[in-house]
Amino acid sequence: MDLEIVALHQNHTWDLVDPLAAVNIIGYKRVYKLKHKLNGSIDKYKARLVAKGYHQTLSLDYFETFSPVVKAATIRIILTVAISFQWEVH
Numbered sequence: 001m002d003l004e005i006v007a008l009h010q011n012h013t014w015d016l017v018d019p020l021a022a023v024n025i026i027g028y029k030r031v032y033k034l035k036h037k038l039n040g041s042i043d044k045y046k047a048r049l050v051a052k053g054y055h056q057t058l059s060l061d062y063f064e065t066f067s068p069v070v071k072a073a074t075i076r077i078i079l080t081v082a083i084s085f086q087w088e089v090h
Contacts, residue, residue, distance in 0.1 A: 004047070026055050026056060030047060031049075
């Protein structure tokens with residue numbers, strides 16, 4: 001896991017900065033999981049870095065929320081607009 005963190009830092013996925021004095025620092029934890037095949041052998045190793053968001057306070061640590069999940073209705077609307085304007089969809 002440490003090698004992954006170093007690789008992400010070297011690829012400039014994020015920048016480490018000093019925390020501000022008035023900011024609540026949110027902790028994290030690493031979650032590891034093994035995925036198994038049907039015969040019981042190990043298929044792959046999975047790891048996630050999870051922020052402990054329950055330590056946050058609205059209007060102090062954050063002002064809005066965002067969920068990176070697209071609803072099916074949104075996709076249908078975008079495709080309908082693309083068809084009506086004859087846009088090319090990739």
